[in-house]
Amino acid sequence: MHNLLSNISPNFKIPATAREALEHMFVQKQFNKNELLIEDGQVCRHMYFLEQGCIRGFYNIDGKDISQWFGFENDFATSFSSFITRHAAKEYIQVVEDSTLWCISRDQLDELLSKYPELEKTVRLIYEQYYIRLEERYSNAHFKTATERYEDLLKNSPHIIQRMPLGYVASYLGISAETLSRIRGQNKK
Amino acid sequence: MHNLLSNISPNFKIPATAREALEHMFVQKQFNKNELLIEDGQVCRHMYFLEQGCIRGFYNIDGKDISQWFGFENDFATSFSSFITRHAAKEYIQVVEDSTLWCISRDQLDELLSKYPELEKTVRLIYEQYYIRLEERYSNAHFKTATERYEDLLKNSPHIIQRMPLGYVASYLGISAETLSRIRGQNKK
DNA sequence: ACTACTTTTTGACTTTTGTCAACCATCTTC
DNA sequence: GAAGATGGTTGACAAAAGTCAAAAAGTAGT
Numbered sequence: 001m002h003n004l005l006s007n008i009s010p011n012f013k014i015p016a017t018a019r020e021a022l023e024h025m026f027v028q029k030q031f032n033k034n035e036l037l038i039e040d041g042q043v044c045r046h047m048y049f050l051e052q053g054c055i056r057g058f059y060n061i062d063g064k065d066i067s068q069w070f071g072f073e074n075d076f077a078t079s080f081s082s083f084i085t086r087h088a089a090k091e092y093i094q095v096v097e098d099s100t101l102w103c104i105s106r107d108q109l110d111e112l113l114s115k116y117p118e119l120e121k122t123v124r125l126i127y128e129q130y131y132i133r134l135e136e137r138y139s140n141a142h143f144k145t146a147t148e149r150y151e152d153l154l155k156n157s158p159h160i161i162q163r164m165p166l167g168y169v170a171s172y173l174g175i176s177a178e179t180l181s182r183i184r185g186q187n188k189k
Numbered sequence: 190m191h192n193l194l195s196n197i198s199p200n201f202k203i204p205a206t207a208r209e210a211l212e213h214m215f216v217q218k219q220f221n222k223n224e225l226l227i228e229d230g231q232v233c234r235h236m237y238f239l240e241q242g243c244i245r246g247f248y249n250i251d252g253k254d255i256s257q258w259f260g261f262e263n264d265f266a267t268s269f270s271s272f273i274t275r276h277a278a279k280e281y282i283q284v285v286e287d288s289t290l291w292c293i294s295r296d297q298l299d300e301l302l303s304k305y306p307e308l309e310k311t312v313r314l315i316y317e318q319y320y321i322r323l324e325e326r327y328s329n330a331h332f333k334t335a336t337e338r339y340e341d342l343l344k345n346s347p348h349i350i351q352r353m354p355l356g357y358v359a360s361y362l363g364i365s366a367e368t369l370s371r372i373r374g375q376n377k378k
Numbered sequence: 379a380c381t382a383c384t385t386t387t388t389g390a391c392t393t394t395t396g397t398c399a400a401c402c403a404t405c406t407t408c
Numbered sequence: 409g410a411a412g413a414t415g416g417t418t419g420a421c422a423a424a425a426g427t428c429a430a431a432a433a434g435t436a437g438t
Contacts, residue, residue, distance in 0.1 A: 059332060066332045081321040090328075113310075120309035121302075127316045131323070132270040138327045139279075142363055143248060143255045146425070166386065174331055176426055181387055335395075355416060365396055370417055380438090387432070396423070406413075 003051045004102050007074040012125050018116035025112055026102040037093040044079035044089045046103045053099025054163055057091050058171070065092075067172035070160055076126065096164060146175045150183050192240045193291050196263040201314050207305035214301055215291040226282040233268035233278045235292045242288025243352055246280050247360070254281075256361035259349055265315065285353060335364045339372050 004026055008014060014022065026049065031037070038044045040060060048055070050071050057068040057079065068091055071077035082089035083106055104112075113119055140152060150173060154161055161169060170180040193215055197203060203211065215238065220226070227233045229249060237244075239260050246257040246268060257280055260266035271278035272295055293301075302308055329341060339362060343350055350358060359369040 059328065061332050068328060068331070081324060084317050084321065117306070117310065120313055121306065124309055124313045124316065127313065127320065128273050131316065131320050132273065134320070134323055134327065135270060138323065138330070139248060139257060141327070141330060142257070143250050165384095177386075178388085178427080179425055182425095185387075354414090356414095366416075367397080367418085368395055371395095374417075381436100382438105383434100383436080385432100385434070388430085390429095391427085393426070394424085397421085399420095400418085402415105402417075404413100404415080407411090408409105 015118040025108045031095040035095045044082040047078040049102040051100040053097045204307040214297045220284040224284045233271040236267040238291040240289040242286045
């Protein structure tokens, strides 16, 4: 549990009262490459915190999969809208490298928040950070060309390019794998 | 103030203790068509609640403006990342129809939340809703063609098409005004 | 080290969308 | 009610990216 608390804490204060409960509710689990944490059609009942490894969320559209987001060490991840609304998810979550994750169920999180309302603020601040990230991603996708999007990613999130297969990155950028391969080829010269 | 409370309340409970303070802190203001609530480079210090009218957030890229979001009656709106981080905004907020807005400053909101921590949960729930909306918007933009995106918008948010000029809608969908005009022409047949 | 499998690259061609320019229709305003 | 704005439409052409197919490179697993 060390990692979770030590990695949330630098940015967000966790009230001492809630620390212990938090430690008890998150459970550490090990997953192997290519395992699916959730599938399209299931309700996503867990929130994950990545201690080690990486995962991705993706949609399946007409047999093609399209990466939606990537998660690395110290990120929280879940199929957010399913987790919150308790409706069936439209996405899959796949383990990309063998990973060590901490899990908490929606019910436990609710319990935690109602017992320790002083955690609400921590959660709000985390949400703010994730909202801003998503907004940034959205606006980049909006007004940049494929090449610019790739170069931005290379500059701002090189770990994505280093650790995720090209095909995953291509759909994340909203382009075909062939186009990404060509862009990358161009860039080397 | 009636509208704000009555329109938040159906979805979110506002603790009675905080009601009055909330009413005092939001100030009603009137804005005219084409006024800018904030400009690129300024810090956005206010959060707005739309009682009547509509507004949009847009980026200016190489002299072109690109709509980022639209706000209508009973929406909250601000240049979120600037409001939260207190850094300069990268976007403009423009009043599209003459509008009646309720405003609260960041400092007042902070004050409100520290005096009435029971509001944290309300804010968290509002954030969840907005996050899910943005995620939906993002994924649609990601894997649908221009025509599908237009048809989705027509189905799910016809008010946008009815109340926003075609040029604003086009950049919101990530396509040129000409392409949108052609799609719309096709659809009529 | 060899096969089987997956991922990436390359080439030829097609489709989609963008750009530029002209044109038309309102709507405002003096 | 004429003169500008503003917003929307249309056409011709150009550019960007997608598709299909095949080759090449990389990665396991035995």
